[in-house]
Amino acid sequence: MALLVQKFGGTSVGTTARIEAVAEKVCRFRSEGHDIVVVVSAMSGETNRLIGLANEIMDEPTPREMDVLVSTGEQVTIALLTMALKKRQCDARSYTGSQVRILTDSAHTKARIRNIDEERMREDLAAGRVVVVAGFQGMDELGNITTLGRGGSDTTAVALAAALKADECQIYTDVDGVYTTDPRMVDSARRLDHITFEEMLEMASLGSKVLQIRAVEFAGKYNVPLRVLSSFEEGSGTLITLEEDSAMEQAVVSGIAFNRDEAKLTISGVPDTPGIASRILKPISNANIEVDMIVQNVGADNRTDFTFTVHRNDFKRAREVLEGVASELKAREVSGDSKIAKVSIVGVGMRSHAGVATKMFEALSDERINIQMISTSEIKVSVVINEKYLELAVRALHSVFELDKSEIEA
Amino acid sequence: MALLVQKFGGTSVGTTARIEAVAEKVCRFRSEGHDIVVVVSAMSGETNRLIGLANEIMDEPTPREMDVLVSTGEQVTIALLTMALKKRQCDARSYTGSQVRILTDSAHTKARIRNIDEERMREDLAAGRVVVVAGFQGMDELGNITTLGRGGSDTTAVALAAALKADECQIYTDVDGVYTTDPRMVDSARRLDHITFEEMLEMASLGSKVLQIRAVEFAGKYNVPLRVLSSFEEGSGTLITLEEDSAMEQAVVSGIAFNRDEAKLTISGVPDTPGIASRILKPISNANIEVDMIVQNVGADNRTDFTFTVHRNDFKRAREVLEGVASELKAREVSGDSKIAKVSIVGVGMRSHAGVATKMFEALSDERINIQMISTSEIKVSVVINEKYLELAVRALHSVFELDKSEIEA
Numbered sequence: 007m008a009l010l011v012q013k014f015g016g017t018s019v020g021t022t023a024r025i026e027a028v029a030e031k032v033c034r035f036r037s038e039g040h041d042i043v044v045v046v047s048a049m050s051g052e053t054n055r056l057i058g059l060a061n062e063i064m065d066e067p068t069p070r071e072m073d074v075l076v077s078t079g080e081q082v083t084i085a086l087l088t089m090a091l092k093k094r095q096c097d098a099r100s101y102t103g104s105q106v107r108i109l110t111d112s113a114h115t116k117a118r119i120r121n122i123d124e125e126r127m128r129e130d131l132a133a134g135r136v137v138v139v140a141g142f143q144g145m146d147e148l149g150n151i152t153t154l155g156r157g158g159s160d161t162t163a164v165a166l167a168a169a170l171k172a173d174e175c176q177i178y179t180d181v182d183g184v185y186t187t188d189p190r191m192v193d194s195a196r197r198l199d200h201i202t203f204e205e206m207l208e209m210a211s212l213g214s215k216v217l218q219i220r221a222v223e224f225a226g227k228y229n230v231p232l233r234v235l236s237s238f239e240e241g242s243g244t245l246i247t248l249e250e251d252s253a254m255e256q257a258v259v260s261g262i263a264f265n266r267d268e269a270k271l272t273i274s275g276v277p278d279t280p281g282i283a284s285r286i287l288k289p290i291s292n293a294n295i296e297v298d299m300i301v302q303n304v305g306a307d308n309r310t311d312f313t314f315t316v317h318r319n320d321f322k323r324a325r326e327v328l329e330g331v332a333s334e335l336k337a338r339e340v341s342g343d344s345k346i347a348k349v350s351i352v353g354v355g356m357r358s359h360a361g362v363a364t365k366m367f368e369a370l371s372d373e374r375i376n377i378q379m380i381s382t383s384e385i386k387v388s389v390v391i392n393e394k395y396l397e398l399a400v401r402a403l404h405s406v407f408e409l410d411k412s413e414i415e416a
Numbered sequence: 417m418a419l420l421v422q423k424f425g426g427t428s429v430g431t432t433a434r435i436e437a438v439a440e441k442v443c444r445f446r447s448e449g450h451d452i453v454v455v456v457s458a459m460s461g462e463t464n465r466l467i468g469l470a471n472e473i474m475d476e477p478t479p480r481e482m483d484v485l486v487s488t489g490e491q492v493t494i495a496l497l498t499m500a501l502k503k504r505q506c507d508a509r510s511y512t513g514s515q516v517r518i519l520t521d522s523a524h525t526k527a528r529i530r531n532i533d534e535e536r537m538r539e540d541l542a543a544g545r546v547v548v549v550a551g552f553q554g555m556d557e558l559g560n561i562t563t564l565g566r567g568g569s570d571t572t573a574v575a576l577a578a579a580l581k582a583d584e585c586q587i588y589t590d591v592d593g594v595y596t597t598d599p600r601m602v603d604s605a606r607r608l609d610h611i612t613f614e615e616m617l618e619m620a621s622l623g624s625k626v627l628q629i630r631a632v633e634f635a636g637k638y639n640v641p642l643r644v645l646s647s648f649e650e651g652s653g654t655l656i657t658l659e660e661d662s663a664m665e666q667a668v669v670s671g672i673a674f675n676r677d678e679a680k681l682t683i684s685g686v687p688d689t690p691g692i693a694s695r696i697l698k699p700i701s702n703a704n705i706e707v708d709m710i711v712q713n714v715g716a717d718n719r720t721d722f723t724f725t726v727h728r729n730d731f732k733r734a735r736e737v738l739e740g741v742a743s744e745l746k747a748r749e750v751s752g753d754s755k756i757a758k759v760s761i762v763g764v765g766m767r768s769h770a771g772v773a774t775k776m777f778e779a780l781s782d783e784r785i786n787i788q789m790i791s792t793s794e795i796k797v798s799v800v801i802n803e804k805y806l807e808l809a810v811r812a813l814h815s816v817f818e819l820d821k822s823e824i825e826a
Contacts, residue, residue: 022469022472022473025473026473056492059432059492059496060495060496060499062432063432063435063436063496063499063500063503064499064500064502064503067499068498068499068502070509070510071495071496071498071499071502071510072495072499074491074494074495074498074510074512075491075492075495075496077491078488078491078492081484081485081487081488081491082466082469082485082488084484085470085481085482085484085485086469086470086473086481086485088478088481088484089470089473089474089477089478089481089482090473090474092474092478092481093473093474099480100480100481100484102484102561104514105559105561149515151512151515
């Protein structure tokens with residue numbers, strides 16, 4: 007008998023038939039004696055429909071009213087799911103974010119949760135009811151409706167789990183867990199039974215779009231065990247926790263993440279003086295362009311080269327900004343390449359293992375893949391390579407780090 | 417400078433283009449210096465779409481969840497209208513029923529308003545903002561979302577007007593006012609400038625479906641001047657107030673109402689004893705069939721005939737019930753007729769004028785129309801006739817009572 011918070015996303019509740027399937031699943035858990043709080047998103051397509059209506063009126067709709075508008079999406083789902091549960095003799099009650107109440111700040115369309123009143127939910131759970139909560143929304147201190155921004159239902163689920171000190175927060179999606187790498191690229195990619203929050207954060211931000219980063223951060227902060235599993239198939243999914251798995255030897259590398267949405271820009275021959283990095287990057291950030299990797303090489307003759315990556319959509323604009331910077335700084339040259347890919351190995355195990363980076367570079371060298379940039383963190387090594395070698399690199403690294411073998415053997 | 421509550425129904429806000437037109441209209445009133453509270457319904461079709469979703473899951477959806485579901489319809493409209501107002505530099509703020517707050521009892525799907533907190537609305541009005549309120553909904557003391565039942569947005573508007581002591585409650589519809597009779601039937605039908613609540617109630621319940629009966633009752637009870645006008649055309653509409661128009665001589669008859677949705681049932685030769693009416697009608701009402709007109713003739717030989725009308729949809733069922741009653745009471749016969757129509761003359765003026773009924777009967781007799789049933793109230797005389805004479809009867813009465821002439825001359 008556990009207290010579980012279960013979150014079902016837009017695809018999982020996309021039709022009334024799918025809502026009935028979710029009700030089936032929830033009832034099964036309930037009949038096993040678990041206490042259940044369900045968090046749901048809007049039916050898939052609904053949020054876009056509502057945003058479309060708003061855009062017929064205004065290009066940049068008033069944020070307060072946008073929240074009033076889009077929050078109706080989840081409200082529809084909680085009502086329908088609660089009906090589907092009641093139909094199955096599974097007592098249930100729905101709550102909007104305001105009703106729970108999930109108190110947020112007043113930053114409409116991107117509010118942050120401040121406090122959750124778990125009193126009413128506890129009463130319902132004690133009375134044997136399933137509690138169905140609208141994800142993605144809350145209210146501020148003045149009673150205005152707020153939303154947490156798109157995809158924020160994951161965050162709602164984690165926040166409720168933290169407030170209720172739930173045994174587990176289960177995120178049901180259209181994949182059955184977190185993989186060692188993208189199974190569409192590597193046949194032998196394997197579902198991980200267990201991963202740490204840190205690893206998940208590195209995997210998520212590098213392109214394994216299973217969970218919202220903010221939700222993972224939140225779960226890590228409040229130590230809420232998080233499980234990713236499939237809405238449509240049976241299986242235990244991937245459990246994400248604070249601690250490494252001590253019961254077995256941890257793999258050095260847990261997964262290979264990659265990203266082909268980036269482009270690389272280099273400004274060469276800039277004066278090697280203090281403050282040069284900010285003089286280069288400030289105009290970029292002022293243009294609202296996000297920068298990912300940044301590498302500065304040691305220079306000669308008091309000159310240095312400076313390279314960074316941006317999203318591929320921002321490549322042209324970033325290059326224009328950089329040309330301006332270059333002429334100001336009397337730099338030698340601006341060059342760029344949008345046909346690059348980033349590949350990363352991720353794993354808490356590498357903290358205690360020397361030579362992981364070397365092993366990675368050797369593996370790429372064996373495949374004659376040239377490394378253009380390198381960047382490292384405690385639990386991650388990322389390289390930028392020519393886009394056309396991406397598949398080759400991912401497969402080689404997946405094999406070298408033995409990710410196709412089961413965790414027990416690793 | 418007046419305080420106006422303006423209500424726009426589903427057709428008036430059926431598309432974003434129409435919502436923009438409503439915003440245009442509201443801004444115009446605002447720029448004339450009036451304080452405005454706007455009440456809106458769901459976009460036409462939306463409530464039915466939501467009910468359709470619920471019915472895909474359950475035939476008789478849980479009432480509490482039904483309210484959570486359908487209340488999203490108006491919530492979408494308040495957000496969109498507020499955006500359209502802000503776009504026009506007309507400051508505005510939206511409120512759901514819960515946010516206002518409109519406190520109701522807990523009778524989900526047919527709740528009644530208990531109390532309205534006008535504090536927040538007053539603050540907004542004082543700050544020069546238009547207040548946009550979702551019609552049709554409220555919340556109970558426990559914070560559950562409730563709805564007032566279909567069409568209840570009129571009631572919301574009147575209740576807000578009463579709470580705010582507004583100068584006028586304006587109901588914008590797809591007709592430009594209340595007519596002496598249906599203009600589709602009588603070419604010379606004339607829009608009434610003024611009518612009393614009592615007259616409006618008799619007109620509404622008799623088939624002039626311009627306003628919800630409950631809203632009119634409410635307006636009468638709290639003496640809120642009510643005005644019906646067109647969303648789409650200019651014009652001053654029809655003002656509905658408590659008092660008769662003393663400034664001019666009041667017409668004896670204000671309008672001709674009619675209804676062809678009824679059917680007539682007669683049980684003949686029942687014992688003429690006390691309690692016979694209830695013995696006949698109780699089984700009908702137990703079967704949840706509503707009865708409209710009831711006529712009992714004086715009988716002979718301690719036997720009497722008893723006739724009543726029901727909605728045509730209930731005719732077959734009511735007849736079956738009545739057959740049972742007849743055999744119990746050893747009645748002579750049960751007969752029925754579904755090809756009937758009811759025609760009524762309505763007017764507060766008839767209180768002080770004798771002979772109005774006689775004039776009506778003579779007019780029908782002149783057209784050789786047989787009267788099957790008669791029923792009267794203080795401000796109304798209704799007759800049941802053969803359906804095929806309906807148009808003829810309405811036109812004759814409209815002319816005899818000089819309703820095609822302007823009120824000043826009457």
